[in-house]
Amino acid sequence: MTLHPACNHTRRKMLKGATTGALLSLLPGALWSLPTAARPGPDFNQPLPPGIVEKGSEVYDFREHRLTSPDGQRHYRITVAIPRKAPPEAGYTPIYLLDGNAALAELGEQDLKAMDAAMPPVLIALGYDTDARFDVEARQWDYTPKRPGQDAIINDRHPERRGGGADDFIKLLNEDIMKEAEQDLPIDTSRRAIWGHSFGGLFVMHTLFTRPALFDHWYVASPTLHWNGYQVLEEADRFQWPPERRGSVLLMRGDAELKRRGPYANGGSDKQINDQLAALAHRLDSAPDLDARFEVLEGLGHGAALARSLKLALSDVSGATLS
Template sequence: MALLPGAFWSLSAGARPGPDFNEPLPPGIVEKGSSVYDFREHRLTSADGQRHYRITVAIPKKEPPEAGYTPIYLLDGNAALATLDEQHLKAMDNATPPVLVALGYDTDARFDVEARQWDYTPKRPDQAPIVNDRHPERRGGGADDFIKLLNDTIMAEAERDLPINTSARALWGHSFGGLFVLHALFTRPALFDHWYAASPTLHWNGYQVIEEANRFQWPSDHPGSALLMRGDAELNHRGPYSSGGSDREINDQLRALAQRMDRVAGFDARFEVLEGMGHGAALAHSLKLTLSNVSGARL
C-alpha cells in the first residue's frame, strides 16, 4: 500500500484543546445511518471482567474489490467514529472504501481513560506494576493481553462473513493508541500489514518501544508499511505524560525511528509532521490522513 503525501487535506484548523473525556458524544454516523455504509456492533468483556468493549464494524455497501475489502482497525473507536461524518464515508465510497473496525469501549463517552491506558500500554520488562501517581486508578501494562484478545477473538468476529483482503489489514492509533501500534508492530508484526501511529507515547517505560524496535524484522513475503505522524504544536499544553523534550526533539526521534524501520527488508516507513497541530487535533487529522492512504479518497 503506497503511503500518500499529506497534502490531501488541510491542516488549517490549528491546535485546539481536546474535548472533555467524560462528555457524552452526540449522535454520530452509526446512530444517524449512512447511505453508503452499513453498521453492526459486537460487545465483549475482557478475560478479567474489568473492561467492556463495543466493536463497531462499518461495512461498505459498494461491491468489494476482487481481493476483498481492506479492513482498518481503529483504536479509541468511540473517538474515531465521532471524527467521521457522512461526507467522509461518501468520499471513501467514491474511491475504494475499506471496512472500518472501531475498537471502542461500551460507554457513551469519547474515551474510557482507565481502560485504554491498561489496554494500550506495554508492561515493564521486569513485570513491575505500572501506576500513575496522579491517577492511581489508571494502571498500565495490558497491551499484550489486548493483542491476544484482538488476535484470538475480535478480528475473527469483526470480519465474520465479510470478503476481506487478509494481506492488507491496517491498524491506526493515537497517543497511547499510537504506542500500542508500535509495540504490536515490533512484537507481533504478522498481525497487520500496514501500521499508522499518531503522536505515540514513546517515552513510556523509559522508551521501551525504542528498544523493541532494535529487534524488528518484517516476517511477511508481501510488502508492509508504517506511517508515523505527530503535530508540531503538541507541547503547548503539557500533560502528565509529557516526556519533557521539545516538539522538535520528539519529532526528530520519530523521524529517526521511521528511517530505521524503512531500512528493514520488505518494509516501507516514513514520518510526517502535522503542521500546526496540537495533541488533540492530531487525532482527527491523522485519522483522515490514514483513511486517505487506505482508500485513495480525498478527505
C-alpha cells in the same frame, strides 16, 4: 469472556537506519516531566452527540459486537462499518481504529461518501461500551506495554489508572475480536491495517515490534514514546520485519503538541521528538519490503492530531481525499 453480536505498497531498499542508541541520543535528559501547575484537561466523560452510526449512512451499513475482557474489568463495543459498494476481487481492506468511540466521532457522511467513490475499506472501531469519547482507565491498561515479569504500572497522579496490559489486548484482538469483526465479510487478509493515536499510537508501535505479522499497514499518531522508560524504542532495536511480506508504516505527529504540557509530556521540544520519529521511520524503511515514512502535522497540537491522522490513514487505505 462474553461476546455478543449486536498503502501504499512497498519497495526493496538498501538504506541503513539509526539504532536505538542513536534514537535515544535525540532525546532530552529527563524521561518524565510534570508541569509545575496542572491545567484542567478535557472532560472525557461528556456524552458524545449522535454520529454516523446513530444517523445512518447512504453508503455504509453498521453492526456492533459487545465484548467483556477475560478478567471482567473492561467492556468493549466493536463497531464494524461495512461498505454497501461491492468489494474488489481480493476483498475489502479492513482498518482497525483504536479509541473507536473518538474515531467514529471524527467521521461524517462526507468522509464515508468520499471513500465510497474510491475503494472503501471496512472500518472496525475498537471502542469501549460507553457513550463518552474515551474510557481513560480501560485504554491506559489496554494500550500500554510492560516488560516481562514487571508489575502493573501505576499513574502517580491517577492511581486508579493502571498500565501494562497491551499484550493481553493483543491476544484478545488476535484470538477473538478480529475473528468476530471480520465474520462473513470478504476481507483482503494481505492488507489489514491499524491506526492509533497517543496511547493508541504506542500500542500500534508495540504490536508492530512484537507481533509484526498481525497487520500489514500501520498508522501511528502522536505515540507516547517515553512510556515505561522508552520501552518501545528498545523493542524497535530488536525488530525484524517478516521476510517477503509487503507492508507500510506511517508515523505522524503535530509540531505544536507540547505547547500545553500534561502529565505525559517528556520534557523535550517538539523538534526533538519529531526528529526522533523521523530517525525511527528512516530505520524502519531500511527493512526489505517495508515502506516507512514520517509526516509532520503542521500547526497541530496533540488533540487535533487525532482527527487529522485518522483522515490521512483512511485516505491512504482508500485512495480518497479526506479533509
